[in-house]
Amino acid sequence: MKTLLTYLTxxxxxxxxxxxxxxxxxxxxxxxxxxxxxxxxxxxxxxxxLDGASYWQDxxxxxxDARIDWPSxxxxxxxxxxxxxxxxxxxxxxxxxxxxxxxxxxxxxxxxVTRYLIDNQANWLENAGLEPLNIVATFDFAGAGxxxxxxxxxxxxxxxxxxxxxxxKYAVSLWLGETPSSNxxxxxxxxxxxxxxxxxxxxxxxxxxxxxTGDSSDYLGVTSGYLPGNDDGVVxxxxxxxxxxAGDFSSCSVNVAYNGKLASQSRGVSQFMPYHYPLLMGEGYxxxxxxxxxxxxxxxxxxxxxxxxxxxxxxxxSTDEWYWLNGAYYRYVDGSDTLTMSEIVHSFL
Amino acid sequence: xxxxKMITAVLFGTAVVLLAIYHVWPIQxxxxxxxxxxxxxxxxxxxxxxxxxxxxEFVKPDPQTQNINEAVAEQKEISLPVxxxxxxxxxxxxxxxxxxxxxxxxxxxxxxxQWLEPNRYVAVQAPVMDGHHTxxxxxxxxxxxxPDPVSLTVQSRLPVESISVALIDVNTHQTLTxxxxxxxxxxxxxxxxxxxxxxxxxxxxxATGSDILTADFRYYVPVAxxxxxxxxxxEGADMxxxxxxxxxxxxxxxxxxxxxxxxxxxxxVLTARQKLSAGEQTVTLKAHHSVLSGRDDYELRxxxxxxxxGFPGEDTEYGISPKSLxxxxxxxxxxxSDEPYIPTAEEQQRMQFLQSAASD
Numbered sequence: 001m002k003t004l005l006t007y008l009t010x011x012x013x014x015x016x017x018x019x020x021x022x023x024x025x026x027x028x029x030x031x032x033x034x035x036x037x038x039x040x041x042x043x044x045x046x047x048x049x050l051d052g053a054s055y056w057q058d059x060x061x062x063x064x065d066a067r068i069d070w071p072s073x074x075x076x077x078x079x080x081x082x083x084x085x086x087x088x089x090x091x092x093x094x095x096x097x098x099x100x101x102x103x104x105x106x107x108x109x110x111x112x113v114t115r116y117l118i119d120n121q122a123n124w125l126e127n128a129g130l131e132p133l134n135i136v137a138t139f140d141f142a143g144a145g146x147x148x149x150x151x152x153x154x155x156x157x158x159x160x161x162x163x164x165x166x167x168x169k170y171a172v173s174l175w176l177g178e179t180p181s182s183n184x185x186x187x188x189x190x191x192x193x194x195x196x197x198x199x200x201x202x203x204x205x206x207x208x209x210x211x212x213t214g215d216s217s218d219y220l221g222v223t224s225g226y227l228p229g230n231d232d233g234v235v236x237x238x239x240x241x242x243x244x245x246a247g248d249f250s251s252c253s254v255n256v257a258y259n260g261k262l263a264s265q266s267r268g269v270s271q272f273m274p275y276h277y278p279l280l281m282g283e284g285y286x287x288x289x290x291x292x293x294x295x296x297x298x299x300x301x302x303x304x305x306x307x308x309x310x311x312x313x314x315x316x317x318s319t320d321e322w323y324w325l326n327g328a329y330y331r332y333v334d335g336s337d338t339l340t341m342s343e344i345v346h347s348f349l
Numbered sequence: 350x351x352x353x354k355m356i357t358a359v360l361f362g363t364a365v366v367l368l369a370i371y372h373v374w375p376i377q378x379x380x381x382x383x384x385x386x387x388x389x390x391x392x393x394x395x396x397x398x399x400x401x402x403x404x405x406e407f408v409k410p411d412p413q414t415q416n417i418n419e420a421v422a423e424q425k426e427i428s429l430p431v432x433x434x435x436x437x438x439x440x441x442x443x444x445x446x447x448x449x450x451x452x453x454x455x456x457x458x459x460x461x462x463q464w465l466e467p468n469r470y471v472a473v474q475a476p477v478m479d480g481h482h483t484x485x486x487x488x489x490x491x492x493x494x495x496p497d498p499v500s501l502t503v504q505s506r507l508p509v510e511s512i513s514v515a516l517i518d519v520n521t522h523q524t525l526t527x528x529x530x531x532x533x534x535x536x537x538x539x540x541x542x543x544x545x546x547x548x549x550x551x552x553x554x555x556a557t558g559s560d561i562l563t564a565d566f567r568y569y570v571p572v573a574x575x576x577x578x579x580x581x582x583x584e585g586a587d588m589x590x591x592x593x594x595x596x597x598x599x600x601x602x603x604x605x606x607x608x609x610x611x612x613x614x615x616x617x618v619l620t621a622r623q624k625l626s627a628g629e630q631t632v633t634l635k636a637h638h639s640v641l642s643g644r645d646d647y648e649l650r651x652x653x654x655x656x657x658x659g660f661p662g663e664d665t666e667y668g669i670s671p672k673s674l675x676x677x678x679x680x681x682x683x684x685x686s687d688e689p690y691i692p693t694a695e696e697q698q699r700m701q702f703l704q705s706a707a708s709d
Contacts, residue, residue, distance in 0.1 A: 022700075023706070084663065103702075137699060153476075155563055156475055156520075156561065159563050160561045161561035164560065166481055193471050194472070194473070194491060194564070197471050198567075201463065202467070206452055208702075208703060209698055210440065226476070246471050271461070273463060277440045301431050310447060331431050334431060348437070
């Protein structure tokens, strides 16, 4: 109880005690995800920049202040860090872009790239005599920070696996546009579940990571057979929700299904990576659909309740216990009958 | 007469009870009109804190919500609109709870597997053969340290006759070594010259045919080693725990260890980050009073010693602790001041960001 009072008081003090920045003061930085075509095309830096602009064109490009673009044929700790992330970090610091506070909007593998960036940017910039960036939060769409089993399968195929399994090879080629070989797997190596979950897994800086997830597929469900639990066609829920461990999860919540139905989710995620908070789930949204400007049905909230460090649970209540006992209740976010997932999220920035 | 009075009293009492139940009963008052299901206004939402171990107590619903409930009898599916700002309120609450503790001493529970088993290898079940079966290639841990052997195991419901495994440098694709073994397990004696990123490529021989699986792991010659852990010293709100390391290469080191009670209950993960030169160096882990309670015997376990990337392109390297457990003796919380942790300016701004979203 003492702890509870401490943090409630503390939260109030924070709200009252210092000047509030308005949401429009924050700068938006986009970090895109894996682009399969680049494994084959191996673009140069100019093309990487064009591909990055194209990636976000549908909705977020015109609403952002900066982008970090990176090529999928490279590795995160290698050339992606040295040739693509670092020049941008340096420029942001020199320009003071993030002095008012930056919000990183990430998609897919951009989640993993950003986690690595968050864990290292202070060391890198301070060693170069520059100010670290002030990152206030990330909004992660279809986050692949927990890796993707498709990455494992693709690497296995690239190394000669799946000889007798034409369906598996078809799923991989449907996703990548080709059957990969061992010398063009690039960032797929970082996307392997074991590797991803060990890459800068526990950053010191406590940047809140707000998650937005989907449950539909761009591949007619062909790839879903290789992803545990519910998935968006490319990443499983354990990854997009930010679960503390890989597994077969049906929802980012233990109380709400992807379709908004309020019902106990025995396979819902209950333990998360540090400072990872799932917020919205959209049953109709696929991996790419989450950042596009096309309405794919209503979305529901994953944050019906949250667990605190002291074991307490904070929950939103909107009804009484009969709520659970009568028929099926569905919870949808205000306005999601017409607004896209990205529009809803942007309305808070 | 007496009997009649008794019957009257019983009937009256029953009527009172029934009337009370009628009024308390949350739904199914037939004379109350139902609201349209499609109403888009969010019901008044209240937040409540409940202990995790008990059933939550639900508050009385507001009239609008109650009306929605009443529609249930007539319609099976009800949509409840939710104001997203309320969800941000929950997240800001959870984040505020995190900030009640310093980042250098975060409380732990038995469910915090990421902190408790930071070197766990996550094996992935992959389809094998014609896709009707699965198998995984797993290791004891993700990071291995010279001169520990590297053991690989194939797990599958299909009987495994033998395996042939090549260890490959992921960056150069060069084969480091290759061996074969009957059964589903193989052990490699390491070489000090191995690179840090290695792929095990296993050809698995089942009774019905062969397939290939791969698993990546890390291999390090330790860059630092824990030499000793000194007796904790109270200072202000923290119990300072000096840890002496033998450092091979200078750099920015992040040292983490999990604080346990002597009876095996995880208490907190303690973290220190410091530039260290080569040689014997001391870093101080701090246990803030907020993660300790009363007087107990404690110990440190699960040391994680990272030489962090100092510039882009420089890989993280790792050190080791020769002992899995370092006893600390008795820690007396009463020797510490009870000053609360004050979050950094950056942490306060992150909190404000979430609160701004919540009040949007």
